[in-house]
Amino acid sequence: MSALDPREELAQRLGLEVAPVRFSSPDELRTRLAEHDYLSSDAISSVTFLADRLAKPVLVEGPAGTGKTALATAVAEALGARLIRLQCYEGLDETKALYEWNYRKQLLRIQAGRPEGSAEVWSELEEDIFAEEFLLTRPLLEAITATEPVVLLIDEVDRVELETEALLLEVLSEYQVSIPELGTMRARQIPMVFLTSNNTRELSEALKRRCLYLHVGYPDVERERDIIVSRVPGIATALAEQIAQVVRTLRLMDLKKAPSVSETLDWARTLVILGRDELGEELVAETLHILLKYQSDIEKATREILGRVS
Ligand SMILES: Nc1ncnc2c1ncn2[C@@H]1O[C@H](COP(=O)(O)OP(=O)(O)OP(=O)(O)O)[C@@H](O)[C@H]1O
Ligand SMILES: [Mg+2]
Incomplete structure (x- = not known):
């Protein structure tokens, strides 16, 4: 076989x-x-x-x-x-991961079905209320x-x-x-x-x-550029490339919290909203807080990166 x-x-x-x-x-x-x-x-x-x-x-x-x-x-x-x-x-x-019984609905069913309250009625009810319709998946x-x-x-x-x-x-x-x-x-x-x-x-x-x-680690510059282009409508490829380069440089620094892809995208969207199509030193400094979430990281990055952005 x-x-x-x-x-x-x-x-x-x-x-x-x-x-x-x-x-x-x-x-x-x-x-x-x-x-x-x-x-x-x-x-x-x-x-x-x-x-x-x-x-x-x-x-x-x-x-x-x-x-x-x-x-x-x-x-x-x-x-x-x-x-x-x-x-x-x-x-x-497991009540949140698998299932739980809908107690409220079961209670309503019990109330509706107990005019006499005889033993027979109870056993029937029990069978009834543990049926699939009372299950919350x-x-x-x-x-x-x-x-x-x-x-x-x-x-x-x-x-x-x-x-x-x-x-x-x-x-x-x-x-x-x-x-x-x-x-x-x-x-x-x-x-x-x-x-x-x-x-x-x-x-x-x-x-x-x-x-x-x-x-799943951080993407390389090329893939991050493509992610930006595909997720941020209206962005120029050249700007997306510059953004990906800066982000890569930041990730190589010893920061408390490296920027993630979601932060890259937030930054890219911010630049589009501001109507900018090129990154300059001033612009990076003004908008770095979108990418970095610690003041010490912002200060460090501002010192190290500004000379490198053309
Ligand atoms: N490879 C990719 N292609 C396209 N978009 C991506 C890619 N990677 C990340 N993104 C974008 O980054 C955003 C953040 O990704 P996601 O929420 O999946 O991260 P995560 O790894 O689940 O983070 P967390 O650990 O904080 O939950 C997504 O909304 C998506 O837009
Ligand atoms: Mg997640």
Whole structure:
């Protein structure tokens, strides 16, 4: 017997249909993401492509504002899929991640159905109120039971506690959720899954093992210039290039907080609004606070950079 493709193997093990291949090559993926204004590096396009082929989640890690969340959004757009987002935070539990019962609705149902209050009525009611219509689905359950194509984004997973991480792990390995009162809800499909992390704490080995790892760092000057051109309407390519160069210089300095891609874009938009099409020393000095968020960084950058902007 020939070895099964990993997607087929997983589908067979879980008793699901094999999902159609979503992208034919890393290049095709890159082109389709670019159509939605997301410009990938080689690493981004190849890991995302492989995630689909291997049916594995992608763990996207890297500094703030480098396009981790935007990657999942762009993949969803490119696939015409619904993006289901689980925003993680400290204290997130299964009632917010998986499901909870709609107590208010259950209560109303109980009140409507208790004219006599006999034992028989109660047992019937109990069966009634733990039915699917009283269930509030949260993002994980929603994603695995969706009938239409979805992309699941588990954003900032490093913020949850270890126990919650274990819960995620269970869902991501079995693609099923067991609800004591209802039984097991199985996935209809295996969605593409992205987990993002700012690396505020180490994630468990078990979670890492389950995922493909993708580090998203700052883009090089060329890609950042292209990101600016694609995200900031009306900007001249020459100005975008100058902006990308200055930002790169700033990132090489020893600053408290290096500018992220989102800050680059804010700066570019500011310059367009001001009607400027060239960067000069004065302009950089006047607008540096859009890029840098610490006064000590602004002072340091002002001292070091001004001589270099032509
Ligand atoms: N490769 C890229 N192509 C196009 N736009 C990008 C790219 N990378 C980043 N951006 C832009 O930068 C903005 C910030 O990206 P995003 O919010 O995805 O960052 P993040 O890595 O999730 O940050 P955080 O860790 O703070 O959540 C996005 O809105 C997007 O416009
Ligand atoms: Mg993000």
